[in-house]
Amino acid sequence: MLILRDLSDLGRDLRGRLVLALGNFDGVHRGHQALLMKTLQLAAQLDAIPGVMTFDPHPLQLLAPQKLPPMILDQKAKLQLLASKGIEVVLVVPFTRIFAELLPRAFFTEVLLEQVGVRGLVVGYNYTFGQGGKGTAETLQELGNVYNVPVEIVPPVTVDGQRVSSSLIRHYIQQGNMEAAATCLGYYPYLAGEVKHGDARGRELGFPTANVAVDRKLVIPAQGVYAVKVRWQEQQWPGVANLGHRPTFYEQGQLGLEVFILNDNVPELYGETIEVEFLKKLRDEKKFTSVAELKEQIKLDIAKARGLFYSPCI
Ligand SMILES: Cc1cc2nc3c(=O)[nH]c(=O)nc-3n(C[C@H](O)[C@H](O)[C@H](O)COP(=O)(O)O)c2cc1C
Numbered sequence: 001m002l003i004l005r006d007l008s009d010l011g012r013d014l015r016g017r018l019v020l021a022l023g024n025f026d027g028v029h030r031g032h033q034a035l036l037m038k039t040l041q042l043a044a045q046l047d048a049i050p051g052v053m054t055f056d057p058h059p060l061q062l063l064a065p066q067k068l069p070p071m072i073l074d075q076k077a078k079l080q081l082l083a084s085k086g087i088e089v090v091l092v093v094p095f096t097r098i099f100a101e102l103l104p105r106a107f108f109t110e111v112l113l114e115q116v117g118v119r120g121l122v123v124g125y126n127y128t129f130g131q132g133g134k135g136t137a138e139t140l141q142e143l144g145n146v147y148n149v150p151v152e153i154v155p156p157v158t159v160d161g162q163r164v165s166s167s168l169i170r171h172y173i174q175q176g177n178m179e180a181a182a183t184c185l186g187y188y189p190y191l192a193g194e195v196k197h198g199d200a201r202g203r204e205l206g207f208p209t210a211n212v213a214v215d216r217k218l219v220i221p222a223q224g225v226y227a228v229k230v231r232w233q234e235q236q237w238p239g240v241a242n243l244g245h246r247p248t249f250y251e252q253g254q255l256g257l258e259v260f261i262l263n264d265n266v267p268e269l270y271g272e273t274i275e276v277e278f279l280k281k282l283r284d285e286k287k288f289t290s291v292a293e294l295k296e297q298i299k300l301d302i303a304k305a306r307g308l309f310y311s312p313c314i
């Protein structure tokens with residue numbers, strides 16, 4: 001997949017040949033996936049190349065930074081997912097003050113027509129664009145009619161009667177409702193991070209854990225103990241994770257993610273980047289009065305997680 005951050009780098013092979021889906025695409029959730037599918041279809045019909053136009057930084061970073069939510073995916077993971085859905089080109093347009101001031105018609109004519117020569121467009125029913133978000137999906141369709149560019153508007157994708165959105169998914173993750181988040185995303189929420197040295201207490205406890213660095217710009221799940229899947233290179237293992245402050249040992253500990261991998265042959269992971277997929281919250285984190293009690297509880301956590309892994313639902 002080709003990623004272009006400057007529209008003037010669009011070569012002749014791409015100018016006039018792209019069908020673009022427009023949006024932010026945080027999470028690449030099932031609503032977004034419907035858009036991407038439509039983009040592939042329209043591109044095939046028009047003998048064009050399926051692409052995405054998105055903005056960096058997120059428009060809210062510039063317009064209302066206090067409202068900028070934590071992201072579901074970092075940029076690299078988002079791009080990987082877009083590629084896995086068949087998108088061939090991503091235009092990551094720098095979102096500047098000048099850009100934010102473009103009126104809807106100017107965005108259409110100056111950017112989409114003159115710079116990209118766009119052949120077709122796909123947006124969701126609630127898409128807004130241009131200065132102050134004045135342009136809507138219908139505005140885009142009207143402009144498309146005038147300039148002879150087909151514009152597809154995708155109707156809302158819902159799950160259990162609720163419209164799937166990045167905001168709803170962030171809410172589920174922050175509540176620890178991983179099943180609901182996964183239903184909306186089409187995959188389980190995960191955090192990727194480097195395995196760091198901890199205090200080596202886990203080994204003493206009999207449950208050595210991989211301490212995973214957490215990117216605080218991303219949505220952090222509710223604190224607690226989870227059944228997880230750990231992915232590293234081509235391998236994956238079941239595990240149990242604690243996301244929290246370890247109140248048994250620290251008065252005001254730092255937030256940490258620790259994973260005990262349920263496999264006897266795990267290679268040395270220090271310095272490696274692993275992905276921790278959150279499958280189900282098992283319980284809240286607790287302050288135990290003794291280490292022995294904590295150990296007993298961890299054994300129960302492991303038994304519960306194993307039960308889940310052998311159930312047909314995961
Ligand atoms: C499945 C699991 C559940 C845990 N639950 C708790 C808990 O409820 N309360 C707590 O204080 N620590 C809990 N811990 C964290 C342990 O305190 C932690 O693994 C230990 O402090 C080792 O830390 P270290 O690797 O930094 O040495 C849990 C760890 C695991 C693996």
Ligand SMILES: Nc1ncnc2c1ncn2[C@@H]1O[C@H](COP(=O)(O)OP(=O)(O)OP(=O)(O)O)[C@@H](O)[C@H]1O
Binds near residue numbers: 022025030126165
């Ligand atoms: N559930 C959905 N059904 C159909 N289209 C959607 C859905 N959710 C988003 N879209 C469309 O996908 C594109 C990208 O959406 P974007 O990421 O900007 O919004 P979002 O997922 O609704 O996020 P947020 O909750 O942060 O507003 C837009 O064109 C939007 O209209």
